Amino acid sequence: MGAPVLELRDITCYLKRGTNIFSNISFTVNEGDIVVLQGRSGSGKSTLLKCISHLTMHTGESLYRGRTALDYGIPAYRTKILYVPQRPSLLPGSPFDFLVTITKLRSHQALARDNANSSPNELLARAIEVGEAFEIQADLWHRSWMNLSGGEGQRILLAAAISLDTAEILLLDEPTSALDQETSLLVEQAIVERVYSTKTTLKAVIWISHSPEQSRRVGSRFIHLSAGGCYETDDPTPSPSPSTPVG
Numbered sequence: 001m002g003a004p005v006l007e008l009r010d011i012t013c014y015l016k017r018g019t020n021i022f023s024n025i026s027f028t029v030n031e032g033d034i035v036v037l038q039g040r041s042g043s044g045k046s047t048l049l050k051c052i053s054h055l056t057m058h059t060g061e062s063l064y065r066g067r068t069a070l071d072y073g074i075p076a077y078r079t080k081i082l083y084v085p086q087r088p089s090l091l092p093g094s095p096f097d098f099l100v101t102i103t104k105l106r107s108h109q110a111l112a113r114d115n116a117n118s119s120p121n122e123l124l125a126r127a128i129e130v131g132e133a134f135e136i137q138a139d140l141w142h143r144s145w146m147n148l149s150g151g152e153g154q155r156i157l158l159a160a161a162i163s164l165d166t167a168e169i170l171l172l173d174e175p176t177s178a179l180d181q182e183t184s185l186l187v188e189q190a191i192v193e194r195v196y197s198t199k200t201t202l203k204a205v206i207w208i209s210h211s212p213e214q215s216r217r218v219g220s221r222f223i224h225l226s227a228g229g230c231y232e233t234d235d236p237t238p239s240p241s242p243s244t245p246v247g
C-alpha cells in the first residue's frame with residue numbers, strides 16, 4: 001500500500017437541519033489508489049467530491065498529507081486536490097482563455113515557480129499534447145466552450161486538468177459520461193497511466209462511475225455510497241447490502 005495522501009474523517013453533508021445527504025464518510029486514499037466511487041443516482045457521489053474540494057458546506061475533515069485545506073489555504077489545497085466536473089457548463093470564452101486564467105492564479109504561480117513550463121503557451125502546448133491522446137484537435141482549444149460538443153468539452157476539461165500537472169489527486173465526476181466506448185477507453189488508459197507513472201505529480205484518483213465494466217477496468221478499490229453511509233467492497237459490481245463498512 002502506498003503512503004496516505006488524503007484522509008476523509010466523518011464527512012457529513014446536510015441540506016437543512018436534520019436532513020443529511022450522507023453522514024460520517026471516512027476513508028483514506030493512498031498513493032497508487034484508483035478509488036471508484038459508486039452508488040445509486042442521488043446517493044451523494046458528486047456532493048462528496050464537492051465536499052472534499054470545499055465547494056459545498058459540510059462538517060468533518062479532509063486531510064491532505066496530514067493537513068486541512070485551511071492550513072494550506074483553500075486555493076493552494078485545490079491545486080493539489082483537483083475536482084473535475086462532468087461538464088464545463090458555465091465557463092466563459094475558450095479553453096485557451098481558461099488556461100490563461102489559471103496561469104494568472106497566485107496558487108498556480110506558487111507551484112509553477114519550480115516549473116519552467118509555466119507560461120500560457122507552454123501550458124497550451126502540453127494541453128494540446130494530452131488532448132491529442134483523447135482525439136482532440138488542436139484548434140478546438142481556441143473555440144468557445146459554448147460551441148464544443150458535450151464530449152469535446154468533457155475531454156478538453158480533463159486534458160486541461162491533467163496538463164496542469166499540479167494535482168496529487170484528481171476527483172473525477174463521471175469523466176467519460178459523454179463519450180463513446182472507444183473514446184472512453186483512450187481517456188481511461190491515459191488517466192490510469194498517469195497515476196502509475198513516476199514522471200507525473202498525480203498519485204491517486206477518486207473516480208465516479210456508473211459502469212461496472214469501467215470500474216473493473218480502472219479501479220483498484222471500490223467504495224459504495226448507500227443509505228447515507230459508505231462501505232468498501234472488492235467487487236466492482238456492488239451488492240445491495242454493505243459488506244465492509246469503511247471508517
Ligand SMILES: Nc1ncnc2c1ncn2[C@@H]1O[C@H](COP(=O)(O)OP(=O)(O)OP(=O)(O)O)[C@@H](O)[C@H]1O
Pocket residue numbers: 015021039040041042043044045046047048
Ligand atoms: N444544492 C443543492 N440543493 C438541494 N439539493 C441538492 C443540492 N445538491 C445536491 N442536492 C441533492 O443531493 C442529493 C445528492 O446529489 P448528487 O448530485 O451528489 O448525487 P449523485 O450520487 O452524484 O447522483 P447521480 O449519480 O445522479 O449523478 C440529490 O438528491 C440532489 O438532489
